[in-house]
Amino acid sequence: MSDNGLSDTSIPLAFDAGSHSIRFGFCNDSTPGSDIPAVVGGMLNGTESDAHTNRIRESLTYRVDTNTLCVPREGMELISIMDKGLIQDWDAFENLMEYAYSSCLFTNPSFQPVIFTESPMNTEKNREKLMELLFEKFNVPAMMLCKNAAAAAFSCGFQTGIVIDSGATHTTAIPVYEGYVMTNAIVSSPMGGDFILNKCEQHFSENNIDVIPHYLIANKQPVNAKEIPIWSRKNTVPNVTNSWHNYMCKSVVEDFQHTVLEVADRDAILSNLPTCHYEFPNGYNQEFGSERFKIPESLFNSTNENGDLTSLSGIVHLCAEMCNNTIIDELYANIIVTGGNSLIKGFPQRLHSEIAADFRNTPRVKLTAPIDSSIRRFGSWIGGALLATTAELNHLWFSSNDYYENGADEISHNYRVTTD
Numbered sequence: 050m051s052d053n054g055l056s057d058t059s060i061p062l063a064f065d066a067g068s069h070s071i072r073f074g075f076c077n078d079s080t081p082g083s084d085i086p087a088v089v090g091g092m093l094n095g096t097e098s099d100a101h102t103n104r105i106r107e108s109l110t111y112r113v114d115t116n117t118l119c120v121p122r123e124g125m126e127l128i129s130i131m132d133k134g135l136i137q138d139w140d141a142f143e144n145l146m147e148y149a150y151s152s153c154l155f156t157n158p159s160f161q162p163v164i165f166t167e168s169p170m171n172t173e174k175n176r177e178k179l180m181e182l183l184f185e186k187f188n189v190p191a192m193m194l195c196k197n198a199a200a201a202a203f204s205c206g207f208q209t210g211i212v213i214d215s216g217a218t219h220t221t222a223i224p225v226y227e228g229y230v231m232t233n234a235i236v237s238s239p240m241g242g243d244f245i246l247n248k249c250e251q252h253f254s255e256n257n258i259d260v261i262p263h264y265l266i267a268n269k270q271p272v273n274a275k276e277i278p279i280w281s282r283k284n285t286v287p288n289v290t291n292s293w294h295n296y297m298c299k300s301v302v303e304d305f306q307h308t309v310l311e312v313a314d315r316d317a318i319l320s321n322l323p324t325c326h327y328e329f330p331n332g333y334n335q336e337f338g339s340e341r342f343k344i345p346e347s348l349f350n351s352t353n354e355n356g357d358l359t360s361l362s363g364i365v366h367l368c369a370e371m372c373n374n375t376i377i378d379e380l381y382a383n384i385i386v387t388g389g390n391s392l393i394k395g396f397p398q399r400l401h402s403e404i405a406a407d408f409r410n411t412p413r414v415k416l417t418a419p420i421d422s423s424i425r426r427f428g429s430w431i432g433g434a435l436l437a438t439t440a441e442l443n444h445l446w447f448s449s450n451d452y453y454e455n456g457a458d459e460i461s462h463n464y465r466v467t468t469d
């Protein structure tokens with residue numbers, strides 16, 4: 050083993066934790082081997098759960114990953130591991146890590162160095178807690194940290210640019226210069242996937258469309274479009290918690306969101322655009338027309354109903370304005386789109402035309418959005434895996450010796466590829 054804690058043969062692992070899901074896998078793979086929900090089920094053994102009470106934490110049993118999470122269980126509460134892109138429930142996170150090593154990666158944590166991507170808004174305290182967990186509990190030999198936005202830019206071959214990361218809880222414009230994230234110029238908006246999900250729910254309730262999750266449906270009969278659905282309710286369902294039921298409803302709306310929604314061109318007449326047929330789990334079905342374009346329109350419309358949210362092109366401009374004048378042209382020429390919410394069809398094209406429409410002549414606006422959906426969605430993970438396997442960045446590995454000798458605050462969380 051070399052003195053930076055890396056054995057010559059061990060393949061690093063990359064972890065990219067988001068509010069919607071946590072992605073991880075071996076860095077020599079092209080995409081993360083696992084992508085599991087960033088929520089876990091918490092059950093108080095045998096009795097009704099009160100997962101949110103710290104007092105009884107010790108006796109909680111956690112249920113991790115989609116297969117076990119989606120089984121209706123009496124008293125299972127849903128616990129979010131993340132809050133606004135930062136780890137908030139460390140107990141649940143530790144449990145998820147144990148599950149990741151034992152049931153997905155099938156490796157001993159002390160064998161592989163790990164790279165963790167972190168939110169650009171991560172705090173010193175959070176970073177220290179993560180290092181304490183990794184070095185003291187999991188005994189990892191070495192770790193590297195990297196801002197998720199810088200990693201996403203790196204995955205597209207850029208070290209300078211503005212990264213637009215549209216995730217579940219927010220969309221953020223993050224300026225990156227030669228690998229460094231300029232934290233003072235980050236602009237964030239709550240308009241991410243969850244915002245769109247709420248708009249879908251609002252549309253359903255205004256149009257009397259019931260969202261019945263799969264677990265409640267015993268059988269259904271085919272009905273014509275817009276007819277009252279004919280279905281029967283399962284009578285063997287245990288007494289599930291509200292948090293779990295809401296999560297199941299949310300997954301139905303998410304499916305609609307991913308399948309039906311589309312972003313129109315700037316000047317399109319929405320009523321002339323093609324419709325999309327969708328059937329809900331209880332059999333209710335209809336063609337969705339202009340509403341499937343109207344719902345995501347709010348992302349690009351600066352005059353949204355409350356007037357308190359800036360459009361996504363607006364946050365790009367705000368972010369660029371806060372950067373040094375000498376690099377603005379370079380930033381506009383390197384806009385990188387990443388994150389799951391950007392997968393709504395037409396999102397990158399519309400964002401590009403909105404940003405470009407605000408300029409008459411200069412600067413040149415160039416936007417990069419990987420066409421392959423997994424590359425766009427997993428940009429931070431892919432970039433992190435690339436950084437961890439780039440020989441020029443070997444100096445960024447922080448070994449367990451470094452940790453015990455120098456303490457957590459010595460770790461670097463920005464990268465710079467040395468060219469000399």
Ligand SMILES: Nc1ncnc2c1ncn2[C@@H]1O[C@H](COP(=O)(O)OP(=O)(O)OP(=O)(O)O)[C@@H](O)[C@H]1O
Nearest residue numbers: 067068069070216217218242307388389390392393
């Ligand atoms: N094909 C798709 N079409 C539209 N939206 C999608 C698609 N796939 C995923 N999403 C949405 O993208 C969001 C998740 O994106 P992502 O994985 O980037 O978030 P995250 O990094 O976990 O969360 P955050 O960045 O908020 O911490 C969810 O709201 C999800 O519904």
Ligand SMILES: [Mg+2]
Nearest residue numbers: 067068216388
């Ligand atoms: Mg994210």
